[in-house]
Amino acid sequence: AFTVLRNLFVATWAKLLWDRLHTSSDAEVAAIAGKALKEVRYHQQHAADWVVRLADGTDESRQRIDAALAALWIYTAELFESDAVDAQAQASGLGPRWADLRKPWLAEIGAVFGEAGLAVPNECAFRSTGTRGVHSEHMGFILSDMQHLQRSYPGGVW
Template identity: 65%
Template sequence: MQSIRIGQEPQFQYLLRIADTCLVLGQRIGEWCGHAPILEEDIALANMALDLIGQARALLTRAGALDGRGHDEDQLAFLRGEGDYLNVTLAELPRGDFAFTCLRNAMLATLLKQLWQRLQESSDAELAAIAGKAIKEARYHQQHAGDWVVRLGDGTTESRQRMQRALQQLWPYSAELFDLDAVDEAAHASGLGPRWADLQSQWQEEMQAILAAADLTAPARGAFCSTGKRGIHSEHMGRMLAEMQYLQRSFPGGMW
C-alpha cells in the first residue's frame, strides 16, 4: 500500500513533531511488555506507553483536521513514509537496557511536561484541551523515570555503570530538542505553541536536578545535532516503522 501525501504547513508540522515523538516513544516503551525487570515495572511501562499513544492519537486527529486532506489518526500513524515522521531522534533509538530506557524516559518526559504546560495556553482551543489532560500523565512519567535514574545512578556498581553508559549514549541527542527553525517560529508567532528552544533552560535545570540526585554529571555537549524533527532519521527508524506499520499496510483499513 502506498504512503499517503501530507501537507507542509508549519502548524501541521509543529503538531506532528509532538505527536510523532509520543507515538514513537510509546512504541519503544511498549517493547518492554513482558521483559521488564519486575512485574510492577512491566505494568508501569505498559501504562506509560498507552498514555503516550493516547496523546499521539489526540494530536494526530487534530493535525489531520488542520491539514485538511481527510487523513484520520490511523492513516497518519501508519501510512506515512519515513521522511514524513517528525519525531526527535532520541525517541527512535533502540530500546536498550533498563537504565537506557529510564534515562530516555526522564529526558523526554521532562520536555513533554514543559510543552504540555505551555500548550495549555495555546490559541488552538482543542490543543489546549489535549494539553490539560496530557500534562498530568507527563508529570507522572517524569517522576517515575527520574526516581529510577536516581535509584540506578546511586545504586550498585553495576547499575551505576549502566546509567553512566546510557548518559554518554543519550545526552548528545538532547541538542536536537532545542534546535530552532521556521516551524517553531511560526507556531510561536501564531500562538499555537512555544518554541522548543524557549524550554531549554528549564529543561536543563530539571534534568540537572535529577542527575545531581543520582550523583551523575552530564557530558559536555559537542557539535553533533540529530535531525529527526526535520524528517531525517537514524538507521533505526525504518526498521521500527516496518514492524509498527506491518498490520495496517498488509490489511488496509482493517478493523478489530
C-alpha cells in the same frame, strides 16, 4: 537504564511543552495540554526516581546508568531543534519554540542528576536533519523492519 533515562529526558521535555501549550491561543490545544500535563508529571517523577535509584544502587546499576547517559546525551539536542513551524506556532500564540524549552529542561535534568550524583555532560556537536527528512543509512534498516509485515502480506488487516 537506557529506557529509564530516555523516559526521563522525554517526559521532562513533554512536561515543559504541555505546560506551555496549556496557555495556547487554541482552546482545544490548551484543554488537551491541561489533561496531558497531569499525566506527564507522574511519568517524569517516576523516571526521575528510577534514575536516582539506579545511580545510587549497585555498582552494576551505576555502570548501566553511566553507559546510558554516555550513549543518549548527544540525542537530547534534537529535542530543542527549532524550525519554521515552531517559529509560526510561537508567533501565532499556538505554542512555544522548542529551543525555548532547553534552559528549563537542563535545570530540571540538572536537579535530578544532582540528587543522583550524576554530572550533566558537556555539550556535544550534533547536526539534526531528521526533521527535514534527511536521515542516516540506519533509517533504511529501521524502515525495512517496520514494513516487513505489510510487504509480506499486502492488504493484510489486523
